[in-house]
Amino acid sequence: MTAQPACSVTEVPEGTAHRAVIDGVPIAVVHTEGQWFAVSDICSHADVSLSEGDVDGCTLECWLHGSRFDLRTGRPSGPPATTPIPTYPVSVEGDTVFVTVA
Ligand code: FES
Numbered sequence: 001m002t003a004q005p006a007c008s009v010t011e012v013p014e015g016t017a018h019r020a021v022i023d024g025v026p027i028a029v030v031h032t033e034g035q036w037f038a039v040s041d042i043c044s045h046a047d048v049s050l051s052e053g054d055v056d057g058c059t060l061e062c063w064l065h066g067s068r069f070d071l072r073t074g075r076p077s078g079p080p081a082t083t084p085i086p087t088y089p090v091s092v093e094g095d096t097v098f099v100t101v102a
Pocket of ligand 1: 043044045047048064066067079080081
């Protein structure tokens with residue numbers, strides 16, 4: 001388990017998500033309500049990028065069909081997605097966001 005640099009904090013303003021790829025794994029880095037989260041960037045319903053969706057509190061909404069994923073657990077709050085997305089440990093050191101994928 002190694003934390004790896006994902007992006008700069010300046011790339012992820014409050015209330016937004018940013019796509020990063022670590023070891024070939026697409027990640028959505030999210031900055032919301034003063035907290036940082038890292039989840040899979042791929043929706044569990046279809047192969048679309050969640051970082052292009054809307055951040056609302058501790059949720060990330062898929063732009064295609066509207067399922068909302070809890071950033072703390074990865075669980076969708078409603079259909080059509082039924083499967084949780086992976087979540088990853090995230091930390092900030094200086095102006096760099098680190099994510100642990102594996
Ligand atoms: S592709 Fe995300 S909810 Fe359908």
